[in-house]
Amino acid sequence: MAAAANGEAILETVGLTKRFGGLVAVDTVDLAVWPNRITAIIGPNGAGKTTIFNMLSGVLRPTGGTIRFGKRRIDGAPAYVIARLGIARTFQNVQLFEGMSVLENVMIGRHTRTRAGMMAAALGLPGVAREDRTARGACMEALAFVGLAERANDDAVSLPFGQQRLAEVARALVAEPRLVLLDEPAAGLNTHERTGLAAMVSALPERGITPLLVDHDMDLVMDISHDVAVLNHGRKIAEGPPRQVQSDPRVIEAYLGEEVATC
């Protein structure tokens, strides 16, 4: 990865591996993500990109290798601990909470920045309502940032798919993470929505949030990323700035190979 003059990597994996029985989904992958730069992991379907995300966010346990967030090892840590440390994520198939409004979904994103527990809530202690009011303010801001402020009280799963994605992004951002993992954020969006998303993600570094994108689609990645890593069959086959990666013959072969296979 471009060892930019940013000092230490915000996230680093060494030899990251995931095996499902006999299948090696991720094969000794070394990654580095630099703060306040936009990093993307690309690769054909089944390359292991979401599996890596699942390991980074604590949803899956790595079979081998290490993951460091700042100075701290996080491989094998429970997902909620990793979230508390400052990593937020969105999901490829959008996991908004059903039976709750858009605002309530985003309020859950604020969980790590609030404290009131169950007993305090049951007893109706005054601090609880106050904390909720403050949280609501931050959540409405996040919704405004992604352009969903008017939809705050609508049922979350009733939103069109593209807006559901944006709601999930707002939910991730409101946690004020240092690193946000965006899993195929552009999938299912139309051109107009894609442009909006690109602008939004590009604006994150100046807010102190480092985005790590996974995408199947080259276009978005080329437009906004600073650093790109390419995976194929679970292995990293190339890395570098977008232009360089795009013209790398191994990368072209990996994607072309897939196109031929699907004919």
Added chain:
Amino acid sequence: MARKRTTHIALAGFGVLLLVAPLVVRQPYYQSIMVVIGINALAVAGLNLLMGYAGQVSLGHAAFLGIGGYASAILTVNHGINPWLAILAGVAVTCVVAWIIGVPTLRLHGHYLAIATLGFGIIVNIVFVEWRGLTGGQSGIAGLPELRLAGIALDSHLRLYLLVWGCVYLATIATANIQHSRAGRALRAISSSEIAAQTAGINTGRYKVQVFVLSAALAAVAGSMRVHYMSFANPEPFGFAYSIELVVMAVLGGSGNVWGPVVGAGAITLLTEVLQPLGKMVRPSGAELHVPAFGLILVLMLIFLPRGVTTSLALLTQRLRGARRAG
């Protein structure tokens, strides 16, 4: 927020209704039914938090009523301890048991969790039956003292009604408070997608155990009320059949709604009262007509109205309001 005001008004109305009801309903028989409904509603209030909000399941909840009830019986009858202290002790013991069971069991999901709670309920009931030295076995423990409040004995249907429904009222307020709070959202998130909840920083294991323990505590209080009401504790009412009844009440009443427990407990308790004489007509030795009736109700509810009565009504009014605004 408009939603909050509606809840406050409803709670105030509920309070008035509770105070007026015993003035309208005077016959002791019907008053006693109201006490029983209240005890059931209290137990279901806890189950509602666990099943309706957090999306878990407990097919052995009668065990917690039993632990609370037996604690009251044993401590007051065999050791002469003040009944109120005995109730507190019962809640404490129940919470510890619920915590010990909850930590490993709540790692399970779906059918496995259901079976595990079922097994737990059966084991506890067997303990009630077999540990004769402690519980008096099938004969149980009789002669519980009355509860006394400020020197007044709570020995009439009316007085127990007030105590029991006072507790139900508090439980309803607590549920309303939890519902829209950070903790309530966390529970509902766990119910919807545990993984997404975890990646949002929610310690789902801890929340599940917490709500499980809270639901057990409410059940323990209900159990204590029950044994004091009957002046008698025995294993039979704290078995599998009652656990299922409680689940039917919770499902019928409505998942994730503060009024679900009262509606569900009311409907099922009244139905049982109606069906018992009918059952005797079918077979005088006592055909348990209410048991297949509950089974049928549960199946029909899950097919047609899986969210229960109150939640479905709430959704319907929401939709009608939305349609009126649009139309």
